[in-house]
Amino acid sequence: MSSDVRFTDFKSDKQPTWCPGCGDFGTMNGMMKALAETGNDPDNTFVVAGIGCSGKIGTYMRSYALHGVHGRALPVGTGVKLARPDIEVMVAGGDGDGYSIGAGHFVHAVRRNVDMTYVVMDNRIYGLTKGQASPTSRSDFETSTTPEGSKQPPVNPHALALASGASFIAQSFSSDALRHQEIIQEAIEHDGFGFVNVYSPCVTFNDVDTYDYFRDSLVDLQETDHDRHDYEDAKEVILDADKEYQGIIYQDEDSVPYAEQHGISADMSDIPDGAPENATDLVREFY
Amino acid sequence: MVADFNWAIGGEAGDGIDSTGKIFAQALSRSGRHVFTSKDFASRIRGGYTAYKVRTSVDRVQSVVDRLDVLIALTPRTIEENLPELHEGSVIIYDGERTTMANAEIPEEMVGLDVPLKRLAEEAGGAIMRNVVALGAACEVTDFPIENLDSALEKRFKDKGQKLVDNNQEAARAGQSYVAEEFDHEFDYELETTDNDYVLLNGDEAIGMGAIAAGCRFYSGYPITPATDVMEYLTGRIERYGGHVVQAEDELSAINMALGAARGGARSMTATSGPGIDLMTETFGLVATSETPLVICNVMRSGPSTGMPTKQEQGDLNGMLYGGHGEIPRFVLAPTTIDECFWKTVEAFNLAEKYQTPVYLTADLSLAVTEQTYEPDAFDMDAVEIDRGFVVDEETIGDHQTDAEQFKPHEITDDGISPRAFPGTSGGAHMSTGLEHDELGRRTEEQEMRVEQVDKRNRKVETAEEREDWSPREFGDAEADTLVVSWGSNEGALIEALEYLEEDDIDVRVISVPYIFPRPDLTEAVEAAEETIVVECNATGQFADLVEHDVLERVERINKYTGVRFKADELARDIKATLEA
Numbered sequence: 080m081s082s083d084v085r086f087t088d089f090k091s092d093k094q095p096t097w098c099p100g101c102g103d104f105g106t107m108n109g110m111m112k113a114l115a116e117t118g119n120d121p122d123n124t125f126v127v128a129g130i131g132c133s134g135k136i137g138t139y140m141r142s143y144a145l146h147g148v149h150g151r152a153l154p155v156g157t158g159v160k161l162a163r164p165d166i167e168v169m170v171a172g173g174d175g176d177g178y179s180i181g182a183g184h185f186v187h188a189v190r191r192n193v194d195m196t197y198v199v200m201d202n203r204i205y206g207l208t209k210g211q212a213s214p215t216s217r218s219d220f221e222t223s224t225t226p227e228g229s230k231q232p233p234v235n236p237h238a239l240a241l242a243s244g245a246s247f248i249a250q251s252f253s254s255d256a257l258r259h260q261e262i263i264q265e266a267i268e269h270d271g272f273g274f275v276n277v278y279s280p281c282v283t284f285n286d287v288d289t290y291d292y293f294r295d296s297l298v299d300l301q302e303t304d305h306d307r308h309d310y311e312d313a314k315e316v317i318l319d320a321d322k323e324y325q326g327i328i329y330q331d332e333d334s335v336p337y338a339e340q341h342g343i344s345a346d347m348s349d350i351p352d353g354a355p356e357n358a359t360d361l362v363r364e365f366y
Numbered sequence: 367m368v369a370d371f372n373w374a375i376g377g378e379a380g381d382g383i384d385s386t387g388k389i390f391a392q393a394l395s396r397s398g399r400h401v402f403t404s405k406d407f408a409s410r411i412r413g414g415y416t417a418y419k420v421r422t423s424v425d426r427v428q429s430v431v432d433r434l435d436v437l438i439a440l441t442p443r444t445i446e447e448n449l450p451e452l453h454e455g456s457v458i459i460y461d462g463e464r465t466t467m468a469n470a471e472i473p474e475e476m477v478g479l480d481v482p483l484k485r486l487a488e489e490a491g492g493a494i495m496r497n498v499v500a501l502g503a504a505c506e507v508t509d510f511p512i513e514n515l516d517s518a519l520e521k522r523f524k525d526k527g528q529k530l531v532d533n534n535q536e537a538a539r540a541g542q543s544y545v546a547e548e549f550d551h552e553f554d555y556e557l558e559t560t561d562n563d564y565v566l567l568n569g570d571e572a573i574g575m576g577a578i579a580a581g582c583r584f585y586s587g588y589p590i591t592p593a594t595d596v597m598e599y600l601t602g603r604i605e606r607y608g609g610h611v612v613q614a615e616d617e618l619s620a621i622n623m624a625l626g627a628a629r630g631g632a633r634s635m636t637a638t639s640g641p642g643i644d645l646m647t648e649t650f651g652l653v654a655t656s657e658t659p660l661v662i663c664n665v666m667r668s669g670p671s672t673g674m675p676t677k678q679e680q681g682d683l684n685g686m687l688y689g690g691h692g693e694i695p696r697f698v699l700a701p702t703t704i705d706e707c708f709w710k711t712v713e714a715f716n717l718a719e720k721y722q723t724p725v726y727l728t729a730d731l732s733l734a735v736t737e738q739t740y741e742p743d744a745f746d747m748d749a750v751e752i753d754r755g756f757v758v759d760e761e762t763i764g765d766h767q768t769d770a771e772q773f774k775p776h777e778i779t780d781d782g783i784s785p786r787a788f789p790g791t792s793g794g795a796h797m798s799t800g801l802e803h804d805e806l807g808r809r810t811e812e813q814e815m816r817v818e819q820v821d822k823r824n825r826k827v828e829t830a831e832e833r834e835d836w837s838p839r840e841f842g843d844a845e846a847d848t849l850v851v852s853w854g855s856n857e858g859a860l861i862e863a864l865e866y867l868e869e870d871d872i873d874v875r876v877i878s879v880p881y882i883f884p885r886p887d888l889t890e891a892v893e894a895a896e897e898t899i900v901v902e903c904n905a906t907g908q909f910a911d912l913v914e915h916d917v918l919e920r921v922e923r924i925n926k927y928t929g930v931r932f933k934a935d936e937l938a939r940d941i942k943a944t945l946e947a
């Protein structure tokens with residue numbers, strides 16, 4: 080990888096259509112910086128995006144990318160990474176994409192522990208469809224589809240990840256640019272599925288989970304005695320509903336990524352002009 | 367008429383019916399006889415009637431018939447279920463010491479052989495081998511050299527140790543000797559052997575083998591009857607050729623993983639059945655719009671909804687042709703025989719990559735689970751050709767970039783085919799999306815570009831129609847007044863039906879169509895015929911509708927949707943009745 084890659088190389092010539100002040104700007108900048116900082120370049124990077132405001136990210140970044148259907152970005156990323164272990168894969172989506180329509184995939188992607196990074200831009204609201212409840216919306220949050228609040232507890236993505244056997248669980252805040260970038264960088268460098276939930280405020284439809292709210296309430300785990308390698312510590316932080324955290328919540332030091340467990344290392348795009356060598360062995364099996 | 371012999375073993379699901387039947391089929395194949403198998407089975411793990419049937423001849427057999435010569439019955443229901451097929455002189459092998467079989471009624475005109483299968487198996491080393499004792503008994507009844515069974519048993523059990531092989535071979539001999547010593551009866555059967563070498567495989571296996579031969583490296587799927595065999599075949603084999611199988615959490619995931627691998631540049635595939643196709647339809651449009659080469663195999667079963675999961679049907683044709691919102695260019699291939707399952711799979715991968723378009727590869731249940739013998743040359747690996755289509759590398763990519771060196775994955779071209787750059791190709795970074803897009807893959811709602819991209823994607827299909835061979839397969843009398851058209855697995859039964867029809871002086875031209883879209887133009891053939899009959903396993907005649915649409919003429923229809931495949935003699939009767947009506 081060329082070391083002279085700058086993060087702006089990951090910028091496309093399309094101007095984002097996110098609302099001015101949207102948290103997604105900061106989230107994306109941190110992703111681009113982290114990719115450049117970890118020695119990647121646009122030609123060896125594959126970004127998979129879901130649907131929603133967050134899903135537009137593939138358009139605003141320059142890399143190989145697929146903007147897929149709603150909620151299925153993780154399976155696409157899984158396929159890219161297993162077929163091309165040499166490619167850096169980053170999957171990005173929103174809270175609706177990841178924890179509602181794609182919740183089933185989230186659980187299994189976590190379990191599979193494929194070596195890729197999953198960034199969820201969590202704004203606790205559906206923005207692109209103009210303000211409906213999301214799976215991470217507070218139970219009393221009034222929206223156009225939940226005028227009296229959803230009366231359902233929000234999904235706790237970190238708990239879902241931990242319960243699914245996650246090897247890397249982190250939380251960042253798009254507005255804390257440096258910490259956000261550092262955390263994404265660690266997720267990229269992690270051997271396995273690097274999951275980062277990013278508080279990425281929606282300035283248009285969410286007047287509760289605002290920049291000010293997160294700024295005032297976030298506790299940086301780096302500044303506490305939290306041990307990221309301690310499962311019990313992680314559990315305690317994750318189940319504490321009274322506080323908002325940022326930092327690496329949990330990292331399994333012994334994480335072995337899927338490809339390694341299954342002996343996958345080849346570039347699967349490289350195939351011969353005819354049937355593979357020894358293919359006739361397959362016919363002989365049927366004697 | 368083929369001088370054939372028909373044998374079956376039946377009992378409850380969980381009785382080892384399938385593996386026992388397979389061993390006998392293998393023994394026959396190894397003896398140089400042709401074999402065609404079929405299964406009556408229930409999807410329950412245990413309980414319910416299930417049977418494995420083998421039709422065998424020294425000549426090629428490619429259908430089932432309504433006749434059963436020797437039946438190994440592990441339950442009374444097995445006899446009841448098969449009464450219509452049993453005939454005078456049919457031999458029924460059963461274990462009268464088994465509680466459920468103590469009062470089994472053997473019809474008078476048949477020969478009942480009460481063989482203590484379990485007791486003899488225990489003496490040979492374990493009750494579990496009782497079915498093998500029955501196979502030994504069957505060898506004696508059919509005058510079939512038991513060394514062929516030895517060979518099949520060795521193949522089946524050698525991985526588990528020589529002791530097990532020895533025990534099974536001993537169990538088989540116990541059954542053989544018992545019949546020879548205890549029954550003073552002249553059986554009419556004699557299964558002669560030949561020096562021919564055959565391979566024995568089913569359609570699912572042929573598809574799996576075809577995928578590996580075609581360079582498929584990535585398979586993701588979710589288990590579903592009757593497509594699971596494709597996945598199970600690939601698991602443990604594809605790895606030897608540098609590939610991998612992922613069991614996904616559902617079909618939504620399976621197709622998206624396969625899509626991801628294809629975007630990575632791998633030849634990739636998923637296989638499922640109707641209920642899974644329903645879920646995959648969500649992503650199907652994305653595959654086509656992002657111009658991703660993908661092979662989606664649909665092993666059809668009886669629907670709608672959960673339908674009859676272990677039963678035959680060709681009901682998904684319209685779903686594959688029209689499924690998904692919007693207008694989606696696609697190819698639909700439907701192999702008609704097991705060897706064609708192999709070749710059409712190879713073709714599907716080439717079509718997918720040459721035209722960067724999704725390909726439905728569909729087999730019906732009968733084709734998928736039926737085993738049939740072929741000469742090994744039918745799967746000549748040296749004849750496999752790989753065409754990856756329009757892929758650019760670092761040297762050629764410059765011709766497909768903008769002035770700002772942006773790669774154009776959806777470049778507007780005369781033949782509709784755009785360049786493809788695999789990730790890692792320098793200068794190839796690009797976006798692709800399910801949104802309408804410009805040549806760079808960036809979202810657009812600009813009217814002119816929208817029209818250009820839609821036309822370009824559709825033009826790929828037109829190009830394929832011109833460049834590729836979409837010919838059907840033909841059998842029978844090309845000059846006959848009666849034309850019978852079929853698709854999918856009915857071909858074998860139709861070919862054999864020709865012999866029955868010939869006896870009644872009915873000449874028939876058969877056109878068997880392996881391409882659903884694009885498909886051959888049958889106008890001339892239909893116009894030349896006095897009567898055209900379309901045969902298919904569904905209730906509404908979905909392919910007949912297509913033929914009528916294409917040729918603007920009404921056709922006769924023979925439809926079967928009982929969940930059971932056509933039999934040759936039955937089909938001959940149906941055709942005759944249609945002509946007389």
